[in-house]
Amino acid sequence: MSIEVRVPTLGESVTEATVATWFKKPGDSVAADEMLCELETDKVTVEVPAPSSGKLDEIVAAEGETVGVDALLATIAEAGNAGPEEMAPRPEGAKVDEQAEEPKHNEPSDAKQATGGDTIDVMVPTLGESVTEATVATWFKKEGDAVEADEMLCELETDKVSVEVPAPAAGVLGKILKPEGETVEAGGKLAEMTTGAGGGAAKSTASDGGDTVERPGGYGKAEAEIPNPDRDTEDAPSAKKLMAEKGVSRDQVTGSGRDGRVMKEDVLKAVTQPKAEAPAPKQAPRAPSPAADADREERVKMTRLRQTIARRLKDAQNTAAMLTTYNEVDMTGVMELRKEYKDLFEKKHGVKLGFMSFFTKACCHALKEVPEVNAEIDGTDVVYKHFVHMGIAVGTPTGLVVPVVRDADQMSFAEIEKTINGLGKKARDGKLSMAEMQGGTFTISNGGVYGSLMSSPILNPPQSGILGMHKIQERPMVVNGQIVARPMMYLALSYDHRIVDGKGAVTFLVRVKEALEDPRRLLMDL
Structure with missing residues (x-):
């Protein structure tokens, strides 16, 4: 059995971190609560301990990668759960119970192929101390979209922090149960998704409009061999918010994250860099009009965090x-x-x-x-x-x-x-x-x-x-x-x-x- 190592709660208003240092490498033995890696955020440095003793199996997020709250960092093989190379040899002539043999990793059983894969729930993660509910802010995927394991599905906003919800496995997003704007409780159900071959076929069309290539909904080695240049890269939610707050368009920012993903630091850099002066386009004079002014306005909904800050500042003035x-x-x-x-x-x-x-x-x-x-x-x-x-x-x-x-x-x-x-x-x-x-x-x-x-x-x-x-x-x-x-x-x-x-x-x-x-x-x- 493998134990997952995930990004812990990072603190108030902190939604992502960078993997700074791994203290262990795959194959190393670890003890419960032993430090595995260190994460760095805008405000604090967070150490991630091992949730149990065993052997570090796989590092999912390498040093330098940006990860969200509750994202998968690594997996640990529990002590006593040895891999195939550590199993005792079977005596010659011993009868093998083929029904007891589990299917090999990444090779779905006949039962799973017949039923079309497993259906799993996408749940609301732990929201932090004293936080019991959140608002669904943004869905990055829609029903029927193929997703990778740990790819961001949606973002939740609480009174204190923004929380990204990753996909628990590779497959296809099924039914979205909580649409944007709805309030959810900690531990509630957000959506359903289908894993493995049951995800159906996700289609990828070449950029030149040529042949369509079908591949399983689950992302494995076969997909890695088929490049998909049209696939969008989701920018960090914190970066999207900052771009909206600062009035910066996406084409003004150069992403430094994986696959060109725009991070919060990229937006800050774009805002602080001196802008090249361009000649103002000549416009014909026009009569003042409320409709014309409305065309030049941008209306952005306040985030739940900003609403809470505004309310608490006013409460402080009203209370004291x-x-x-x-x-x-x-x-x-x-x-x-x-x-x-x-x-x-x-x-x-x-x-x-x-x-x-x-x-x-x-x-x-x-x-x-x-x-x-x-x-x-x-x-x-x-x-x-x-x-x-x-x-x-x-x-x-x-x-x-x-x-x-x-x-x-x-x-x-x-x-x-x-x-x-x-x-x-x-x-x-x-x-x-x-x-x-x-x-x-x-x-x-x-x-x-x-x-x-x-x-x-x-x-x-x-x-x-x-x-x-x-x-x-x-x-x-x-x-x-x-x-x-x-x-x-x-x-x-x-x-x-x-x-x-x-x-x-x-x-x-x-x-x-x-x-x-x-x-x-x-x-x-x-």
């Missing part, structure tokens, strides 16, 4: 009594201290002295005085955190992530800088684990790196506070009766007014301002 208070800070003290000690700091600690360690320290200092900003509401209780797990927003090529610096209040400047640098590198390399992005008690978001001068950050429930940093800009300020140019930054604190009073929010922001304008206060805990 969110308010923002502002102040400004003169960054002269921090910039002069940093300039004076940055070389010695880097020489001793092996890391550069940045601004984030100052802001992290200043916030930890202020949170001690105003603990409700570091608390959260749980029902009718207020949960005060006597520690600071600081969320630090980091920009990556694929979006903004917020890794968490744990126990930041117990760290030195050097420890904070090293931790932030390490998490930032992981974020940019897409190797952050889900655990490294969870459990924050307060967040710092630096929109200044993108040029933002002023903004109101939105809370990340259940947190009760978030500090927004902005661009440092020289402005005329009055100092000791004189107008001088000073490097100023606007600060914004968004907070939940249900738990944080206005006095507490203003006090918090003033303490941050005082600590940054005179960094020596941090050393003396003032």
Whole structure:
């Protein structure tokens, strides 16, 4: 008996991964839970353990291939199920029970040929923790289409992730039981398909319109010998969504996946590449008309994930009594201290002295005085955190992530800088684990790196506070009766007014301002 090794759940909003490394090769013995391979996604690196002990039989997805959730990676021959070469020799003259002999692999029995192959069900896979239902988003195949084993049949959308459903075997797709737009439950039945010779004959017409070649519905060696240039290659669902969101047509993207399949990274590359300027076609002037405007519009249905994000953001605003208070800070003290000690700091600690360690320290200092900003509401209780797990927003090529610096209040400047640098590198390399992005008690978001001068950050429930940093800009300020140019930054604190009073929010922001304008206060805990 063979045990299947499949792609596990990859995390929220992650639908595909790349096979990075195989630690075992076919024929190797493996123990239960021993690491077989490593997958890489946009956000995390996932190790795939062996589901049972035995011998690695076949690797289906090689290194470098892109695979979806629940796709087949390999098969394992269970311990005790030896292959033909390991069977004990039969004594001479022993009677053979021919009816007990099983048909050889890939050679269908007479019974199967008579009945036209096996009918198997296409089921809804496991959707992830706390997810019980999904919506059928797209069917990539229609009834009667021939499919390969593990070829994508359809895509489901849940509140958290998009899930691709692969074909459980080679054959022909029979009846589709759940059409697009219908809601299905985990473990429900999506469709039926016929395997083996019962799949009937799938026809392939040569590109020049010549003879038609018939072949069995199941894909075996015979089909591999008959090239089919007209066969379409399905692009990754995540790539299709991104093309729709960015308004990019399929012919603008060059696919890097197998058989020219367009991946999400290909769309991102096409979007970020400078577009060649082409002369605008001359158009005859036309009278304004709603119908004419409608011809230039594109209507795309929001994905279930995007609908959920929109609903939860609005729920956060409706649930929390969110308010923002502002102040400004003169960054002269921090910039002069940093300039004076940055070389010695880097020489001793092996890391550069940045601004984030100052802001992290200043916030930890202020949170001690105003603990409700570091608390959260749980029902009718207020949960005060006597520690600071600081969320630090980091920009990556694929979006903004917020890794968490744990126990930041117990760290030195050097420890904070090293931790932030390490998490930032992981974020940019897409190797952050889900655990490294969870459990924050307060967040710092630096929109200044993108040029933002002023903004109101939105809370990340259940947190009760978030500090927004902005661009440092020289402005005329009055100092000791004189107008001088000073490097100023606007600060914004968004907070939940249900738990944080206005006095507490203003006090918090003033303490941050005082600590940054005179960094020596941090050393003396003032």
